[in-house]
Amino acid sequence: MSDETKTITLVVNGETVTRLVDxxxxxxxxxxxxxxxxxxxxxxxxxxxxxxxxxxxxxxIRGCLMLAIQADGSTIETVExxxxxxxxxxxxxxxxxxxxxxxxxxxxxxxxxxxxxxREITPRTRTEIRxxxxxxxxxxxxxxxxxxxxxxxxxxxxxxxx
Amino acid sequence: MKSPKLTYVRTRSVAQTLELLSKHGDGANILAGxxxxxxxxxxxxxxxxxLIDINQLDELSGITVExxxxxxxxxxxxxxxxGSQIVAERLPMIAEAMPHVAHVAVRNRGTIGGSIALADPAxxxxxxxxxxxxxxxxxxxxxxxxxxxxxxxxxxxxxxxQPDELLxxxxxxxxxxGTVHAxxxxxxxxxxFAIAGVACAADIDGEIVxxxxxxxxxxxxxxxxxxxxxxxxxxxxxxxxxxxxxxxALSDDLDPMDNLQGSSAFKLHLQRVLSGRVLDQAIDRARxx
Numbered sequence: 001m002s003d004e005t006k007t008i009t010l011v012v013n014g015e016t017v018t019r020l021v022d023x024x025x026x027x028x029x030x031x032x033x034x035x036x037x038x039x040x041x042x043x044x045x046x047x048x049x050x051x052x053x054x055x056x057x058x059x060x061i062r063g064c065l066m067l068a069i070q071a072d073g074s075t076i077e078t079v080e081x082x083x084x085x086x087x088x089x090x091x092x093x094x095x096x097x098x099x100x101x102x103x104x105x106x107x108x109x110x111x112x113x114x115x116x117x118x119r120e121i122t123p124r125t126r127t128e129i130r131x132x133x134x135x136x137x138x139x140x141x142x143x144x145x146x147x148x149x150x151x152x153x154x155x156x157x158x159x160x161x162x
Numbered sequence: 163m164k165s166p167k168l169t170y171v172r173t174r175s176v177a178q179t180l181e182l183l184s185k186h187g188d189g190a191n192i193l194a195g196x197x198x199x200x201x202x203x204x205x206x207x208x209x210x211x212x213l214i215d216i217n218q219l220d221e222l223s224g225i226t227v228e229x230x231x232x233x234x235x236x237x238x239x240x241x242x243x244x245g246s247q248i249v250a251e252r253l254p255m256i257a258e259a260m261p262h263v264a265h266v267a268v269r270n271r272g273t274i275g276g277s278i279a280l281a282d283p284a285x286x287x288x289x290x291x292x293x294x295x296x297x298x299x300x301x302x303x304x305x306x307x308x309x310x311x312x313x314x315x316x317x318x319x320x321x322x323x324q325p326d327e328l329l330x331x332x333x334x335x336x337x338x339x340g341t342v343h344a345x346x347x348x349x350x351x352x353x354x355f356a357i358a359g360v361a362c363a364a365d366i367d368g369e370i371v372x373x374x375x376x377x378x379x380x381x382x383x384x385x386x387x388x389x390x391x392x393x394x395x396x397x398x399x400x401x402x403x404x405x406x407x408x409x410x411a412l413s414d415d416l417d418p419m420d421n422l423q424g425s426s427a428f429k430l431h432l433q434r435v436l437s438g439r440v441l442d443q444a445i446d447r448a449r450x451x
Contacts, residue, residue: 002169002170002171002212003169003170003171004167004168004169004170006170022167023167023169023170023213024164024165024166024168024203025164025166026164026200026204027167029164035264044211045163045164045204046200046204046205047197047200047201047268048202050265050267053267056270056271059241060266060267060270061267061270061271062197062267062268062271064204065196065197065200065271066196066198066200066271067165067168067170067200067213069172070172070193070196070215070217072172113267114268116266121314126339131261131352131353132266134265134351134352134353134354135264135265135266135267135268135353136265137363138341
C-alpha cells in the first residue's frame, strides 16, 4: 500500500510516459533526469525562485514542491511543450526583441507563468503584470524588460482579437 | 537539496487517511498542497516515516453556502478560494487577503486547510479565521471535533489539532449587514512573507464603532486578538483621537518577535500604522454601505 518506489504513468508534453520513480524524487528532477527535459531549471529547490515552474493539469506550479510520484495520472507541460505547440511563440519573440533575458536561467519559468496570465486576453496594468510574475526571480534584467515583453504580447493579442 | 528517503501513500478515502494517522501519529505527515512541507523535506528539516497524500480526496474540496455560513473544504486550493464568487460576496475579508497569499504557482497548489493546520505566524488565513469567528473541523478515528478558531492556534506552528487528526473543513460566518471587513499587509513584494498585517471586522452604526475585532499576524507566535486597541475605539465615533488611542493601546496587546523581517520595535510601529489605516478603511466602507 505504501511505497518507497512506484511505477507512474503520466502525460508529458502530449506523450504518455511510464517510469519507476523513487518516492522522494521531486517532479523537476524526474523531468530533467529521467526524461531529459532540461528546460525546467532547478534554482532554490524550496519554492522561492520559480525557475522550475511547470504546468500540472493546465495550471502553473512549482516543480520542486511536488513529488514525481504525485504526478501519477496527471498531465504535465514544460517549456519544451509550450515551445513545440507555438503557444508562447509571440511571447518568446518579444522576450528576444526586448532583451528580456540575459543569462536565461529564469526564462522558462517566466514564460510559463506569463503564459498563465496571457490565458485571459484582458487588459492588465504593468503593476498587475509585475504582481503576477512576482513569484519568479530574475537576477539579471531588473524585470523591466520582462514586464515590457509580457505587456507587448498582451497588447498584440488584444489587437488581434478585437 | 533533495528530500530524504520517503515512504508514500496516496489515500483513497478519509476513513483510510484517519486509519493511517491513528497508526502512525507523529511519524506521519499529511501531504496536502505541500507548499510548506516540501521545502522542509528538501531542506531535510523534517523526515516523516510516512507521507500521506490526500490530494485525491475530492470530498475535502469545495466551497458552499450553508445557511449563514460558508463551508470551505480543507483541500480547497488558494486559487479556488481567490476565484470564488461565494467568497467574494460573503467573505470580503478572505477575498481581500487571498492576493497576499503567496504567488500564483503556489496558490494553484497550496490549500486553505494546509495553511491553517501549519499555523505559520506570518500567514494571512489564520488571522482571518480568528477575526471572523470561524470553526475548524478535525476528524480522527476517535470522532469529529469542532474547534473555535480563537482556540485553535496554540503557538509557533502549534495548533489544537492532535497528531491523529485530519483538518477537514472550515466554517466561516458570512459577513452581516452593518459589519465591515478590511485586511492589510506589508511585505517586500506582493506574495512574500508578511512583515506586518492585520485583519479587521468592525460593527459600525452611523459613525459609532459598536464592536471591533483586530487580529494581527506576522508579529507574535500566533494570530493576536488586540482587545485593548479595540476597547480604545468601541462605543465612540471614529475620530482622529480614537485613531491615536487605538495606536497607543496596541502596545498593551502586541509584543512582536524579532525576525529577519525586522526588530520588535519596527514591527510594532508598522502594526500601529496599519491599525490606523485599516480602521480608516473600515469606516470608509461603512459610510459607503
